[in-house]
Amino acid sequence: MTFAATILTLYPEMFPGPLELSLAGRALGEGKWVCDPVQIRDFATDKHRSVDDTPAGGGAGMVMRADVLARAVDHAMDRQPGVPVLAMTPRGRPLTQARVRDLAAGPGAIILCGRFEGIDERLFEARPIEPVSIGDYILSGGEMAALVLLDACIRLLPGVMGAASSGDEESFESGLLEYPHYTRPAEWEGRTIPEVLRSGDHAKIEAWRTAMAETDTRLRRPDLWERHEGARVQSPSGAR
Numbered sequence: 001m002t003f004a005a006t007i008l009t010l011y012p013e014m015f016p017g018p019l020e021l022s023l024a025g026r027a028l029g030e031g032k033w034v035c036d037p038v039q040i041r042d043f044a045t046d047k048h049r050s051v052d053d054t055p056a057g058g059g060a061g062m063v064m065r066a067d068v069l070a071r072a073v074d075h076a077m078d079r080q081p082g083v084p085v086l087a088m089t090p091r092g093r094p095l096t097q098a099r100v101r102d103l104a105a106g107p108g109a110i111i112l113c114g115r116f117e118g119i120d121e122r123l124f125e126a127r128p129i130e131p132v133s134i135g136d137y138i139l140s141g142g143e144m145a146a147l148v149l150l151d152a153c154i155r156l157l158p159g160v161m162g163a164a165s166s167g168d169e170e171s172f173e174s175g176l177l178e179y180p181h182y183t184r185p186a187e188w189e190g191r192t193i194p195e196v197l198r199s200g201d202h203a204k205i206e207a208w209r210t211a212m213a214e215t216d217t218r219l220r221r222p223d224l225w226e227r228h229e230g231a232r233v234q235s236p237s238g239a240r
């Protein structure tokens with residue numbers, strides 16, 4: 001199955017952009033995913049091809065019009081019926097690895113990229129659109145956020161990472177950050193690789209990695225740690 005991404009944007013030339021390179025680029029060449037950027041302005045009806053207007057209630061900047069965006073979304077939904085429609089917005093639910101896995105297991109996604117101050121809220125009431133945020137900071141447009149979401153999905157498509165790595169040991173898959181990595185040289189600037197990793201004792205290595213994943217998660221991401229511990233208490237046979 002080919003993962004089909006339709007991207008509704010004012011900057012179609014930004015796609016596939018960096019996703020033409022490396023793992024995602026190879027997968028694109030192999031037809032594992034396809035990318036169809038659609039110019040939102042093509043759905044404007046006035047001679048200036050306007051897609052935005054001043055904010056109701058006053059204030060700075062411009063707001064993307066619901067009527068123009070709805071025509072673009074409807075067009076994409078007609079071409080890809082049943083595919084999830086996502087809008088990139090800092091007001092959305094934070095993107096998680098679990099949601100990425102769900103999306104990657106499906107037929108693709110329609111992704112709406114905002115610009116200016118954002119999107120007329122009535123669009124979210126009138127169409128089945130999932131608002132998605134990639135983090136608590138503000139980008140100048142939704143295109144970079146869409147590229148992030150696509151990259152996260154594409155690497156999980158069957159055959160993209162190869163047999164050696166399914167990605168299921170990585171950060172967030174178990175609810176924890178992943179353990180730290182080391183490689184040669186064995187000594188660098190007076191620092192050595194932890195002895196256990198050179199012991200060849202797989203049980204000890206596994207135990208060390210679990211302990212490191214737990215410590216780093218506790219220190220760097222107390223929010224994840226709390227959730228992980230909560231889940232463990234509720235299901236003592238669960239993750240660990």
Ligand code: SAM
Nearest residue numbers: 088089090114117118133134138139141142145
């Ligand atoms: N005024 C908006 C607010 O404070 O919530 C920010 C608008 S931002 C300048 C323009 C566009 O960038 C947004 O409509 C959205 O598409 C995209 N964007 C910015 N930050 C984002 C984030 N953290 N996650 C997803 N999309 C983001």
